[in-house]
Every structure is written in C-alpha cells, then in structure tokens.
Amino acid sequence: MAVIVLAAALSACAGAVRTGDGRELALRSAEFAAYAEGVFRLQNDVLDRLAFMLERAPGDAQALAHEDRVLARCAGINAIAVRRRDERGTRVLADARAARQVPECEAAASAAALWLDAAGN
Numbered sequence: 001m002a003v004i005v006l007a008a009a010l011s012a013c014a015g016a017v018r019t020g021d022g023r024e025l026a027l028r029s030a031e032f033a034a035y036a037e038g039v040f041r042l043q044n045d046v047l048d049r050l051a052f053m054l055e056r057a058p059g060d061a062q063a064l065a066h067e068d069r070v071l072a073r074c075a076g077i078n079a080i081a082v083r084r085r086d087e088r089g090t091r092v093l094a095d096a097r098a099a100r101q102v103p104e105c106e107a108a109a110s111a112a113a114l115w116l117d118a119a120g121n
Contacts, residue, residue, distance in 0.1 A: 017099065017102060043108075046112045046113050050112065073105045
C-alpha cells in the first residue's frame with residue numbers, strides 16, 4: 001500500500017506548467033523553483049500595493065476585486081510558503097496541485113499590477 005501511495009505522489013509531481021510568457025517549465029526544475037519564487041514575490045508586492053491603495057480609498061470595488069482574485073489564485077503557493085516557514089514539511093500531492101496553480105497566481109497578480117500602474121498606485 002505504501003508503495004502505491006508513494007508512486008501516486010511522485011507521479012503527481014511530474015509534469016510541467018506553462019508560464020505567462022509561454023515558457024514550459026518542469027515542476028522539479030530549478031527554473032520552475034525560480035519562477036515560483038518570482039511569482040510569490042510579485043503577488044506579495046501587489047497585495048502590499050493594494051492594501052495601501054485600500055487605506056486611501058476604502059471600499060474601492062476594483063481594488064477589492066483584484067485583491068480577492070490574487071488571494072484566491074495564490075492560495076496554494078502561500079500555503080506552501082507557510083508550511084515551509086513553520087517547518088511543517090511538504091505535502092507532496094497538495095504541493096504538486098499548488099505548483100500547477102502558480103501560472104494562475106502569476107496571471108492574477110500581473111493583471112492587478114497593470115491595473116495599479118494604470119491607476120497611478
């Protein structure tokens with residue numbers, strides 16, 4: 001039974017994702033790790049900018065919508081970061097699912113950044 005679970009976990013980690021700029025990155029590659037780190041930093045920056053904007057304009061519907069979208073689409077990558085910060089290790093299947101969602105996080109954070117830039121924030 002343990003062998004079947006391990007095999008399923010390893011196969012869940014296999015594969016690749018397509019980035020916002022069209023690159024195909026293997027999930028277990030150093031390139032993917034660097035990409036995921038960059039997306040994590042982007043979404044942190046965007047959420048900080050949205051928080052400051054919402055302090056100046058509480059209830060701004062577009063800012064709130066962007067914030068909700070980024071939080072929802074980046075939940076997986078943030079869960080991995082929290083587990084690693086708290087040294088709770090990884091959950092292979094959950095981390096593999098979250099890794100596949102990094103391009104969705106990138107898209108939401110990039111759209112919010114463009115909107116913030118256009119709004120002068």
